[in-house]
Amino acid sequence: MFQKVIMVGLGGALGALLRYSFLVLFPYIPGAFPYTVFMENMIGSFLLGFILIVFRNKWKPAWPARAFFGTGLLSSFTTFSNLTMNLVTLTGEGHIITAVAYMMASVLAGLACAFWGMMLARKWGGSL
Amino acid sequence: MIYLVVAIAGALGAVSRFLMDTFIRSLNDSYFPWGTFFVNTSGSFALGMTTALAVHYDFSEIVVIAVSAGFLGAYTTFSGWMVQTLELIESHAWSYAIHNIFSSVIIGTLAAIAGYAVVIFAT
Numbered sequence: 001m002f003q004k005v006i007m008v009g010l011g012g013a014l015g016a017l018l019r020y021s022f023l024v025l026f027p028y029i030p031g032a033f034p035y036t037v038f039m040e041n042m043i044g045s046f047l048l049g050f051i052l053i054v055f056r057n058k059w060k061p062a063w064p065a066r067a068f069f070g071t072g073l074l075s076s077f078t079t080f081s082n083l084t085m086n087l088v089t090l091t092g093e094g095h096i097i098t099a100v101a102y103m104m105a106s107v108l109a110g111l112a113c114a115f116w117g118m119m120l121a122r123k124w125g126g127s128l
Numbered sequence: 129m130i131y132l133v134v135a136i137a138g139a140l141g142a143v144s145r146f147l148m149d150t151f152i153r154s155l156n157d158s159y160f161p162w163g164t165f166f167v168n169t170s171g172s173f174a175l176g177m178t179t180a181l182a183v184h185y186d187f188s189e190i191v192v193i194a195v196s197a198g199f200l201g202a203y204t205t206f207s208g209w210m211v212q213t214l215e216l217i218e219s220h221a222w223s224y225a226i227h228n229i230f231s232s233v234i235i236g237t238l239a240a241i242a243g244y245a246v247v248i249f250a251t
Contacts, residue, residue, distance in 0.1 A: 008146045009142060011142065012138050013142070015202060016135060019201060019202075020131070020138075020193070044206065045207040045210040048207040052211055075145065076145075077207070079204055080209060081175040081196075081200045081240070082197075083236075084175070084237045088237060107233065111213060114207070
């Protein structure tokens, strides 16, 4: 348990650092569609779907890696609270269409990205 | 400096999510991912509060970024939510999958509004 907490913490630090760095590189423009967080959530969903299948089927003993990459890095790289808060601020500022588009695109494309990640891992694994 | 603070806050957020998720899972044996659901809605509530507090008080930018982008960003998860929904679909638990999507979006957004409103009314 303690080792797992350490791995999650290290992965979480790196995930948050990467997410924040992309936001510094591509800053959010108030009122606009939040492309940066949207892309981070898509990439994170794709990669989490991918590694979950890989760790489950191919490298079962690699639990420290799973805690680091899965629960730590990729879960922290993506964010849910930023999405819901952004829906509130966009709606509050009158950008209702952008808010609805952001919400629907996040859910639909997010599910698709996670699905593609899992599919690719199964294909790549051959017999998996 | 800001990057170091975000990394430390992110580590704390991720560990908090892991511990909270493990705790919620131990309380019930449902297929429904209540742990992630609780983490995401409570994190949305807290970000609503943080946003309102940042508007009303003159916190330094580093504190706001540490809490919002660092801790709460890492505490809540989008990818975990998506992957768990797909796992529900793959095990044909369709009503749970739909419930997970709609409840998270609706209650998560309401939680963010509630967090914001609590601070506005209290100050």
